[in-house]
Amino acid sequence: xxxxxxxxxxxxxxxxxxxxxxxxxxxxxxxxxxxxxxxxxxxxxxxxxxxxxxxxxxxxxxxxxxxxxxxxxxxxxxxxxxxxxxxxxxxxxxxxxxxxxxxxxxxxxxxxxxxxxxxxxxxxxxxxxxxxxxxxxxxxxxxxxxxxxxxxxxxxxxxxxxxxxxxxxxxxxxxxxxxxxxxxxxxxxxxxxxxxxxxxxxxxxxxxxxxxxxxxxxxxxxxxxxxxxxxxxxxxxxxxxxxxxxxxxxxxxxxxxxxxxxxxxxxxxxxxxxxxxxxxxxxxxxxxxxxxxxxxxxxxxxxxxxxxxxxxxxxxxxxxxxxxxxxxxxxxxxxxxxxxxxxxxxxxxxxxxxxxxxxxxxxxxxxxxxxxxxxxxxxxxxxxxxxxxxxxxxxxxxxxxxxxxxxxxxxxxxxxxxxxxxxxxxxx
Amino acid sequence: xxxxxxxxxxxxxxxxxxxxxxxxxxxxxxxxxxxxxxxxxxxxxxxxxxxxxxxxxxxxxxxxxxxxxxxxxxxxxxxxxxxxxxxxxxxxxxxxxxxxxxxxxxxxxxxxxxxxxxxxxxxxxxxxxxxxxxxxxxxxxxxxxxxxxxxxxxxxxxxxxxxxxxxxxxxxxxxxxxxxxxxxxxxxxxxxxxxxxxxxxxxxxxxxxxxxxxxxxxxxxxxxxxxxxxxxxxxxxxxxxxxxxxxxxxxxxxxxxxxxxxxxxxxxxxxxxxxxxxx
Numbered sequence: 001x002x003x004x005x006x007x008x009x010x011x012x013x014x015x016x017x018x019x020x021x022x023x024x025x026x027x028x029x030x031x032x033x034x035x036x037x038x039x040x041x042x043x044x045x046x047x048x049x050x051x052x053x054x055x056x057x058x059x060x061x062x063x064x065x066x067x068x069x070x071x072x073x074x075x076x077x078x079x080x081x082x083x084x085x086x087x088x089x090x091x092x093x094x095x096x097x098x099x100x101x102x103x104x105x106x107x108x109x110x111x112x113x114x115x116x117x118x119x120x121x122x123x124x125x126x127x128x129x130x131x132x133x134x135x136x137x138x139x140x141x142x143x144x145x146x147x148x149x150x151x152x153x154x155x156x157x158x159x160x161x162x163x164x165x166x167x168x169x170x171x172x173x174x175x176x177x178x179x180x181x182x183x184x185x186x187x188x189x190x191x192x193x194x195x196x197x198x199x200x201x202x203x204x205x206x207x208x209x210x211x212x213x214x215x216x217x218x219x220x221x222x223x224x225x226x227x228x229x230x231x232x233x234x235x236x237x238x239x240x241x242x243x244x245x246x247x248x249x250x251x252x253x254x255x256x257x258x259x260x261x262x263x264x265x266x267x268x269x270x271x272x273x274x275x276x277x278x279x280x281x282x283x284x285x286x287x288x289x290x291x292x293x294x295x296x297x298x299x300x301x302x303x304x305x306x307x308x309x310x311x312x313x314x315x316x317x318x319x320x321x322x323x324x325x326x327x328x329x330x331x332x333x334x335x336x337x338x339x340x341x342x343x344x345x346x347x348x349x350x351x352x353x354x355x356x357x358x359x360x361x362x363x364x365x366x367x368x369x370x371x372x373x374x375x376x377x378x379x380x381x382x383x384x385x386x387x388x389x390x391x392x393x394x395x396x397x398x399x400x401x402x403x404x405x406x407x408x409x410x411x412x413x414x415x416x417x418x419x420x421x422x423x424x425x426x427x428x
Numbered sequence: 429x430x431x432x433x434x435x436x437x438x439x440x441x442x443x444x445x446x447x448x449x450x451x452x453x454x455x456x457x458x459x460x461x462x463x464x465x466x467x468x469x470x471x472x473x474x475x476x477x478x479x480x481x482x483x484x485x486x487x488x489x490x491x492x493x494x495x496x497x498x499x500x501x502x503x504x505x506x507x508x509x510x511x512x513x514x515x516x517x518x519x520x521x522x523x524x525x526x527x528x529x530x531x532x533x534x535x536x537x538x539x540x541x542x543x544x545x546x547x548x549x550x551x552x553x554x555x556x557x558x559x560x561x562x563x564x565x566x567x568x569x570x571x572x573x574x575x576x577x578x579x580x581x582x583x584x585x586x587x588x589x590x591x592x593x594x595x596x597x598x599x600x601x602x603x604x605x606x607x608x609x610x611x612x613x614x615x616x617x618x619x620x621x622x623x624x625x626x627x628x629x630x631x632x633x634x635x636x637x638x639x640x641x642x643x644x645x646x647x648x649x650x651x652x653x654x655x656x657x658x659x660x661x662x663x664x665x666x667x668x669x670x671x672x673x674x675x676x677x678x679x680x681x682x683x684x685x686x687x688x689x690x691x692x693x694x695x696x697x698x699x700x701x702x703x704x705x706x707x
Contacts, residue, residue, distance in 0.1 A: 103458045209652070255544065255564050258563075422477075
């Protein structure tokens with residue numbers, strides 16, 4: 001029977017195997033480099049100074065040319081005497097696109113990126129400092145500006161900020177006899193969750209997924225315990241992780257938090273069964289549409305007061321150009337996008353809180369936003385405290401630790417000890 | 429053709445090897461001047477505590493996916509060989525998983541396997557079984573992604589094996605039947621050996637496809653909780669793109685190891701096919 005397995009057939013299999021393996025190589029090779037196509041076309045024509053095309057990249061694919069945001073960018077370009085070529089990228093895609101563009105010397109004139117990425121791009125030497133470009137940073141809140149600063153230099157300005165707070169469901173809380181205003185620290189929050197559970201409802205949902213998103217959600221509790229990112233296994237850090245772990249163990253938070261993104265966590269909260277949901281400024285519009293009777297309180301620190309939550313939101317940066325004569329125009333556009341009424345328009349469009357005291361004061365008048373203005377004032381950037389590119393090397397072991405503890409494979413203390421060791425070796 | 433091969437196969441492969449033997453930081457990636465580091469990236473990857481679980485998970489994921497996809501696909505192919513009313517329609521229905529975009533099927537699986545609101549746990553609850561934390565417990569997460577991957581892989585095996593079966597002449601079966609072979613014997617002694625070349629190519633294709641599966645795992649569990657469903661592909665992605673600070677060197681090193689794994693498997697296969705002919 002076997003003899004009909006002939007040589008040509010074998011050769012065919014060998015060739016197939018070889019080409020498939022090469023195909024695999026091509027796929028994984030994509031992990032690195034090579035394709036300059038999209039960045040090339042987007043930035044290729046931006047050679048000249050004012051008068052020629054001026055390239056802007058942002059991570060807001062939800063907006064198109066008809067949106068208020070694009071019109072603002074166009075008008076800022078026009079007032080600086082340039083025509084804007086505007087491209088929107090997915091936010092995770094943009095970091096790599098920006099690095100590749102920098103490598104190939106065709107960076108956009110203005111690059112708007114997620115704040116923790118600023119220090120990565122600055123480390124790559126891809127961004128100008130505001131000292132070089134003479135951009136005015138004096139009006140921005142120092143706690144927000146800090147995410148774009150490292151080694152005493154500033155690499156961009158915040159366009160606005162968002163952060164995390166606790167959404168609560170008034171119906172669930174009142175059925176359980178809990179007053180949201182009584183939640184002032186972890187003990188009172190735990191007491192509230194226990195009452196909610198006793199009343200047959202669900203306690204709190206959050207996102208503890210094993211990515212940066214999970215670290216973002218863990219930080220208010222981590223910092224709220226008094227822990228510091230430079231010491232992942234401090235007793236305070238263990239207290240923060242124990243808080244999360246106990247919630248899941250005691251059924252006060254669902255097991256699904258381990259795999260929740262902030263979007264799926266929001267869907268759980270929007271189901272109406274949960275008393276609390278940890279989520280961001282960007283959900284305000286969804287909350288209004290949800291039909292829930294909802295409110296927002298700041299995330300409490302362990303011993304009372306507001307925990308510092310991490311800031312989200314982008315920075316407007318000016319990538320390094322071969323032709324430095326382009327900087328004055330870019331500086332004008334940057335100032336136009338981030339100053340005064342324009343900033344308020346942008347932040348309203350993006351559901352952000354302003355990055356300057358002037359905008360924040362105007363937004364405080366809106367009762368929907370006043371809690372968030374306070375939360376942003378207490379917030380801090382993940383790369384602040386001069387951590388810069390050390391932050392990603394700490395964040396990854398940190399999310400490993402809460403994943404291990406929440407899934408029960410390690411106790412909080414052991415999980416954080418392992419994370420501290422991993423962070424230490426990554427930082428060497 | 430040569431230009432195409434060079435641009436889309438040879439260059440990326442060489443570039444990947446180049447990345448894996450240099451000490452790239454984000455700075456040297458942009459500014460150039462990454463120092464040659466030999467096998468340092470490989471050493472770092474192999475001594476990383478994630479390496480053991482990732483390698484084991486890759487092997488377990490690949491082998492169990494292959495075995496179940498092939499076994500179920502073959503059983504269905506044999507089943508559909510008997511023509512019965514609506515067999516064509518039914519067979520077409522089995523192709524649905526293949527036609528769905530992976531993001532859709534993976535998200536649907538993640539949804540169905542959700543601990544608290546998933547339909548699977550709801551059904552288990554109805555029959556009195558405690559909820560299983562499919563995606564969020566280290567014991568189950570790998571099994572869950574394997575189940576989803578098997579479901580997605582069955583149609584491919586079914587289609588290829590079915591057409592392989594069609595190519596076996598009916599006379600052989602008739603001759604065996606006349607010689608007194610029962611159905612079971614006819615399958616193992618006639619169908620299975622005659623199907624061998626097709627089975628072999630199906631398994632080889634399956635091996636390479638499965639080794640590089642990334643999307644299903646990334647969408648369903650992100651490789652978690654912890655490293656419990658991390659394979660070499662998801663780990664490579666996480667290193668290169670998954671955090672705020674890309675580590676291209678180690679990421680490329682992992683994907684090179686993966687290529688090596690596929691090559692070794694391919695070569696072993698070709699050798700065993702060769703021996704078979706000589707036997």
